[in-house]
Amino acid sequence: MRYELYYWPGIQGRGEFIRLALEEGGADYLDVARGPQKNGGGVSALMRYLEDSDLAHPPFAPPFLKAGKQVIAQTANVLLFLGPRLGLAPANEAGRLWVHQLQLTIADLVDEVHDGHHPISSALYYHEQKLEARRRTADLIKQRLPKYLGYFEGILLRNQRSGQYLAGRSLTYADLSAFQIVEGLRYAFPRAMAKLEKRYPRLVALRDRVAARPRIAAYLASDRRIPFNENGIFRHYPELDA
Amino acid sequence: MRYELYYWPGIQGRGEFIRLALEEGGADYLDVARGPQKNGGGVSALMRYLEDSDLAHPPFAPPFLKAGKQVIAQTANVLLFLGPRLGLAPANEAGRLWVHQLQLTIADLVDEVHDGHHPISSALYYHEQKLEARRRTADLIKQRLPKYLGYFEGILLRNQRSGQYLAGRSLTYADLSAFQIVEGLRYAFPRAMAKLEKRYPRLVALRDRVAARPRIAAYLASDRRIPFNENGIFRHYPELDA
Numbered sequence: 156m157r158y159e160l161y162y163w164p165g166i167q168g169r170g171e172f173i174r175l176a177l178e179e180g181g182a183d184y185l186d187v188a189r190g191p192q193k194n195g196g197g198v199s200a201l202m203r204y205l206e207d208s209d210l211a212h213p214p215f216a217p218p219f220l221k222a223g224k225q226v227i228a229q230t231a232n233v234l235l236f237l238g239p240r241l242g243l244a245p246a247n248e249a250g251r252l253w254v255h256q257l258q259l260t261i262a263d264l265v266d267e268v269h270d271g272h273h274p275i276s277s278a279l280y281y282h283e284q285k286l287e288a289r290r291r292t293a294d295l296i297k298q299r300l301p302k303y304l305g306y307f308e309g310i311l312l313r314n315q316r317s318g319q320y321l322a323g324r325s326l327t328y329a330d331l332s333a334f335q336i337v338e339g340l341r342y343a344f345p346r347a348m349a350k351l352e353k354r355y356p357r358l359v360a361l362r363d364r365v366a367a368r369p370r371i372a373a374y375l376a377s378d379r380r381i382p383f384n385e386n387g388i389f390r391h392y393p394e395l396d397a
Numbered sequence: 398m399r400y401e402l403y404y405w406p407g408i409q410g411r412g413e414f415i416r417l418a419l420e421e422g423g424a425d426y427l428d429v430a431r432g433p434q435k436n437g438g439g440v441s442a443l444m445r446y447l448e449d450s451d452l453a454h455p456p457f458a459p460p461f462l463k464a465g466k467q468v469i470a471q472t473a474n475v476l477l478f479l480g481p482r483l484g485l486a487p488a489n490e491a492g493r494l495w496v497h498q499l500q501l502t503i504a505d506l507v508d509e510v511h512d513g514h515h516p517i518s519s520a521l522y523y524h525e526q527k528l529e530a531r532r533r534t535a536d537l538i539k540q541r542l543p544k545y546l547g548y549f550e551g552i553l554l555r556n557q558r559s560g561q562y563l564a565g566r567s568l569t570y571a572d573l574s575a576f577q578i579v580e581g582l583r584y585a586f587p588r589a590m591a592k593l594e595k596r597y598p599r600l601v602a603l604r605d606r607v608a609a610r611p612r613i614a615a616y617l618a619s620d621r622r623i624p625f626n627e628n629g630i631f632r633h634y635p636e637l638d639a
Binding site for chain 1: 471512521
């Protein structure tokens with residue numbers, strides 16, 4: 156089956172967690188909105204679904220995935236669907252729930268990183284909430300990042316007799332997402348992360364292990380990987396980097 | 398099986414979405430931290446799990462559910478587990494993913510409501526971020542609540558040929574959560590909601606339908622239902638209510 160991914164074409168954003176799974180899984184997929192508008196691509200491809208009042212299961216927001224006739228939204232939910240199909244989730248229910256739980260915790264971290272630069276409103280520009288962003292990001296770097304990164308470090312420590320991944324013996328979509336978290340935080344907060352990440356050697360090693368996987372390495376070197384920029388979740392504003 | 402729910406004992410919070418499912422499903426469950434400390438209850442019951450370095454699948458934060466030997470965290474993930482077991486989720490995979498997608502969208506709304514009174518940091522008191530809270534909540538009421546509530550109203554409209562619930566013909570855990578959203582918003586923002594909710598008659602009717610279900614009605618009338626208060630997600634600060 157050819158999957159269709161629908162996400163904002165100019166950013167990694169939340170769509171990137173799905174892209175990484177599709178790439179590592181060797182899936183046949185089309186990143187629809189990145190195609191030319193005249194061939195049904197562009198942002199209007201997204202809007203068609205968001206505004207389609209005949210669609211039984213409408214997404215609240217991108218990203219969403221079309222798989223045959225099914226339209227599935229919410230990043231973690233799309234990964235819940237794709238995981239077993241792409242060999243990126245455990246076979247048993249308890250294992251799948253655990254990987255999903257990790258993904259939902261990563262989603263919470265992503266929300267907090269987003270709100271670092273947009274603490275007041277997504278509908279305002281960063282410069283319209285810059286003072287609040289400074290205050291919120293200071294807390295993010297001091298309190299929240301250590302809590303989240305320390306949590307994932309602890310998971311890797313607990314799982315080290317089974318393997319080198321977050322859950323069980325094999326790579327799952329949660330490992331790919333953990334890679335993206337480290338990459339994103341390094342981009343957004345290079346100074347803070349240079350200090351912080353020394354405390355999380357297992358998480359950094361996981362990041363390296365994911366980056367070295369042939370399909371991921373090929374993807375990262377391709378133009379399918381959109382560079383980080385200041386429209387996405389992970390934004391580099393030097394004044395926010397402690 | 399007797400389920401054990403672990404959540405902060407003094408608030409509805411995120412645990413309430415699980416309590417409502419357990420109550421409607423007629424589950425045998427213990428709300429562990431609400432029990433007396435000398436019998437293993439209280440906040441120390443939560444902390445025991447959060448600090449247990451031998452636990453293979455540790456929660457990042459409450460709520461979490463113990464089902465036999467399994468410990469499951471993240472509210473939506475717990476409901477994903479409980480849904481089929483309590484007769485509160487569709488039988489087929491596509492239906493389950495759809496209900497989960499709705500629940501994850503409700504979880505996003507819950508996060509936004511929380512950040513209305515805590516836009517800078519969960520580690521600070523409300524009065525330490527009151528100015529920012531005014532600004533963020535004004536945006537929440539003006540932009541975000543209409544977007545979310547309008548989305549759920551639209552879902553009910555699309556599904557009205559099948560039934561009176563959000564998904565398919567039968568009640569699911571997403572309906573119980575939608576009830577809680579309306580209740581919470583009415584408590585937090587009585588003036589704003591009095592105006593807003595007129596635009597969402599199907600959602601209000603769903604709230605009434607859930608409230609009238611015998612097990613939910615009995616639960617709401619019992620002392621198992623903790624009253625809303627200013628330590629939870631939905632807080633009534635008159636100065637934030639437009």
